[in-house]
Amino acid sequence: MGHLNADFGGARMTGYGVGPVLEEFTGVSRIAVLRGGGLGDLMYAIPAVTALKAAYPTSTVTLLGTPIHAELLAQVESPVDETAILPFAEGVRPGAVDEENLDRFIAGMRARDFDLAVQLHGGGRYSNPFLLRLGARHTVGAGTPDAARLERTVPYAYYQHEPLRALEVAGYAGAPPVDLEARLRPRPEFERQLAVSLAGDTRTVVVIHPGATDPRRRWPAERFAAVARRAADDGFRVLVVGDQSERELAETVVELAVGPVPAGAGAARGSDSADHAAPQVASLAGKLSLGELAGLLAGCSVVVANDSGPRHLAQALGTPTVGIFWAGNAINAAPLGRSMHRIHLGWATHCPECGIDITQVGWTAPRCRHDVSTVEAVAADAVYEDVLQLTAMTPRPRGR
Structure with missing residues (x-):
């Protein structure tokens, strides 16, 4: 063949x-699943794990993942039993590689005697x-023509819907689909x-996430502010939500929407009674744990976001988005x-x-050095019209 x-x-x-x-x-009693990256990457893998x-x-x-995966999975209900945090390794987890630490990780994983190891991390050149270093009895995953062969290998082409790609790999491991997309639930304490x-x-609560890891995926802050x-x-x-690195961006969206925010103002959380003076638009960026974020996303009426981890998480939690x-990313990641x-x-x-x-992306072409938005042309009026339609269909101001 x-x-x-x-x-x-x-x-x-x-x-x-x-x-x-x-x-x-x-x-098969012990399964390892390799998937690095961010929140969105984890959401791509969840249907295959299910x-x-x-x-x-x-x-x-056992998910071989990243710290953000471990943090989220400890605070939601999911099909993953445990997370082992990947060491820095070329093409698997970016960072300064410590060969001794990498070898210790591999030795520890080999000692688990995995029956099946499943690669859901890209085209396989590095993954x-x-x-294969894990020493599992059986290996399954995707592979480009230049990637090492596994026991069962699915051909890898860049433009394929990522959760469906992962499900195709799972099928090679003998596992037919149960869900086509990720399904998670926040733990009851966060609800x-x-x-x-x-x-x-x-x-009615509308959540906005204006950030994205790749600047080219970011809709301009003034458009989010208009919505x-x-x-x-x-x-x-x-x-408006985001991590610590997105606090300034979130505050910019708030300021563009309502004007300068007085010092100390913001959305209170965890109070014993309603904060009737809570502002109409406020930032929670950098203030929420992932469990708290999951609770908020699950309980709001709609999430407006770029192609980002929080949008994928909201979808997995059953919230309209x-x-x-960007059109190319929609092929791989859109609901x-x-x-x-x-x-x-865009x-x-x-x-x-x-x-x-x-459009020539993936392992076959280098990325240019410019960070110009690919979605700038999207109109705020059209986005807000969908917000109105979705909130009319699913009014959930205080959760489910």
């Missing part, structure tokens, strides 16, 4: 899911050799905390349905600074 074709590893096909579903492996747990119900799944903080506040202003004028409570995507999730697309195909074709 040619190297561009699927490699079944001699296995028998038993059915179809996203792609072929191959026969299950026998005697499928693996269903196919191997007596097994435990497949990393996975209760949200209920307390919003007690007596009858306003926030219109929502506030219509009586909604608008909360309005997402702003599948439109009843609860709306998308607005159709840029070339960098306005240097003219390079930005």
